Amino acid sequence: MDTVETPRRRPAGVGPALAVLEYHLIGYRRVWRGSVLSSFLLPLLTVVGFGLGVGAYVDGGVAGVPYLDYLVPGLIASTALQVAVAESTWPVLGNFEWVRVYAGQAAAPLRVADILGGHLAYVLVRVLISSVVFLAVAAVAGSLHSPWALATLPLMLLLGLAVAAPVFAFAASIPSDNYLALLIRLGVIPMTLFAGVFFPVESLPVVLRGFAYLSPLWHAVDLSRAATLGTAPTWSLPGHLLYLTAWALVGCGLAHARFRRRLVF
Amino acid sequence: MVGALLPRLVGLTAVARRSASVTERNIATLRSSYWVVLISGFLEPLLYLLSIGVGVGALIGELPLPDGSTVPYAAFVAPAMLAASAMSGALAETTFNFFAKMKFMKLYDGVLATPVRPFEIALGELGWAMARGVLYSAAFLGVMVAMELTTPTRALAAFPAAVLIGFAFGALGMAASTYMRSWQDFDLVGFVQFTLFLFSGTFVPAEAYPAVLRWLVEVTPLYRAVDLTRGITTGSGDWSLLLDVLYLLGVLVLGLVVAGRRMGRLLYR
Amino acid sequence: MTTAQPLIQARGLVKRFGDFTAVDGIDVEVRPGEAFGFLGPNGAGKSSTMRMIGCVSPPTAGELRILGMDPRRDGPAIRARLGVCPQLDNLDPELTVRENLTTYARYFGIPRRVAAQRAAELLDFVQLTERAGSKVEPLSGGMKRRLTIARALVNSPDLVLLDEPTTGLDPQARHLVWERLFRLKRQGVTLVLTTHYMDEAEQLCDRLVVMDGGRIVAEGSPRELIDRYSTREVVELRFVVDSQQDVAGKLDGIGERVEVLPDRILLYVADGDAAMAQVHGRALAPASVLVRRSGLEDVFLHLTGRTLVD
Structure with missing residues (x-):
């Protein structure tokens, strides 16, 4: 019956994870039009609405630069955050509960790490695409003041993983998608609004400032701003990177444990 | 005369009763996790107010109003957040959730087998969306008074305005949902909603926009809604508030009629 | 009323x-x-x-x-x-x-x-x-x-x-x-x-x-329809794969009607056992035989020439 020989052994290395990534990329080919609106146009409108609109009323700029230039690196980071969260919430829950994609993949010779890794890699691809587009627009708008701006790309990947991995774990643990709405409202939106994207965290009351420092977004915003403006970050560079890496590692560990419990039993 | 009127009145109470039974169904679905989502929905406009109004406001200072007076930036942004939250609260219930009930859960196919008619379903769902929106608006106005961004009297006057805004957007959302084909179409709804949120004179006066853009902005429903709430809470409104009210009433009626008709066509196949 | x-x-x-x-x-x-x-x-x-x-x-x-x-x-x-x-x-x-x-x-x-x-x-x-x-x-x-x-x-x-x-x-x-x-x-x-x-x-x-x-x-009524459009009993015969068409020709004259379906042959008869005796008399050896009472399925088959559930 077989016209093509089927391999009898499990492929080694990252091959299986790449196959999972490929699956998600094929899905993206079908829905990318919708993502153009949410991942590109909305951030651009935010740049215009706040950077130019509100910026026109900010006399003298912030920290010695025009408000637009202050805002752009923050928005690059908050867009990366939005994309990472959007791709790790409903899609992950849906793959468990509704379309049961993971269960199908688990029936193939894939390890939990392949399924998780492949999907996380897809999320990072999405983060990277939107960051590249955003950076290009910022360059055209003349908001980039240093070649270090290119360093925002790997930085956004790190932020993406630091956020997506724990959110994967969360989405794999909750009984209803109502909790995702809560995560957005109590976690993502406050972070976006208070972690130094729109105004310096130094003007926050002390308690709130503490929360801003705890959020992964602030660390990415501070580095991103340093990179596009060509200045030194307000906090230590290794400190920022270590903090974000810790979120990513702990997140991956949690996500792997949660996925394992849901898929292998 | 009475003979002709009575059946119509009986008809109206029957419509009200049947619509209420649709609202009741939604109340019965309230579970602990949903309550938290419901309550947390109130946080969103408040966080925007604190971040943009207060945080960015510190960089801006005061803004001029159309009548020539100036107000702190937070007092300028707050009424816009009130209008925007009335909009998004109503839209959340009447677009995404409404579509899910109609297409995904096939909820209305079951309801349709009862004496309840499509128009009454639309009315009942709108009533539910409003129950939620009204609570948000009242709470937000309370915060505005507490932060001294408006006076208690003006807040009282702004409350019915916020309710009207919710109703208008709820009806509009429901009408739009009947044209949706898939979940992907909701990306567009979210996009339009956020665009309105950014450019409806919410964060800067519409006078700051280039002339063409400004005319465009001034005919959108959220701009009229912001104009109405800002006029009331800052006390700077004039006769144009009446125009805003009429405009929103028009949107409400149009939305309801279209939604009822379209639902009839979609469900009575 | x-x-x-x-x-x-x-x-x-x-x-x-x-x-x-x-x-x-x-x-x-x-x-x-x-x-x-x-x-x-x-x-x-x-x-x-x-x-x-x-x-x-x-x-x-x-x-x-x-x-x-x-x-x-x-x-x-x-x-x-x-x-x-x-x-x-x-x-x-x-x-x-x-x-x-x-x-x-x-x-x-x-x-x-x-x-x-x-x-x-x-x-x-x-x-x-x-x-x-x-x-x-x-x-x-x-x-x-x-x-x-x-x-x-x-x-x-x-x-x-x-x-x-x-x-x-x-x-x-x-x-x-x-x-x-x-x-x-x-x-x-x-x-x-x-x-x-x-x-x-x-x-x-x-x-x-x-x-x-x-x-x-x-x-x-179900009974009326069966009486009107079918016979009292039905014999279902299954033969070895691919030999059905050849066999079908040899069944002519047994009972009122013969229906050939993809997987079996139906004989519409008044008496199933008598019909089976005739089948064996023609030296045919079906792989399996089922004699049953006629039902609405048979009515439908008779009326439309097709089976109901496919």
């Missing part, structure tokens, strides 16, 4: 969707207290007919009166006295089993206290009392179906419409549903059901119409 007045009266009823004619001019009368069936394969026009009777689908042409009223004008008034169990369960996934009944009762304007009481009785009737507080999702297919039937009874309807009430259920679940429907029938409730299962129609229906391609091709 006199017993003579039919609950459903359709004349020349037509339903078209664009170019497609789903129901092509049917005449139907359903009398109070009877169990009436629409029998036919998928796509025969049964569900479209049911939706028109349920007043959620306006007829394209023809005359239709339900409970003596006009569905175009009196939709809500008619639906107030109907109970509908649709083909696919559309229970409310956000509510519990009991809430599904109580909220539905409210759509009929039934007061809350009465609704609670009705729900309790109906849960007992469909044997779901123990699951009253559960959500709908974890219920089995048979339980969901029973709940949908209970929901259709919440307004104590004069007429209950059941669109394929047991499709997709396992045999045990089907028998439980049948048993409950049988009780309803005994209580004098008028039932109208569609099915593509012969055994279901034979079990439940006093009278039925056979539909095919949007038309009614036969009408009567």
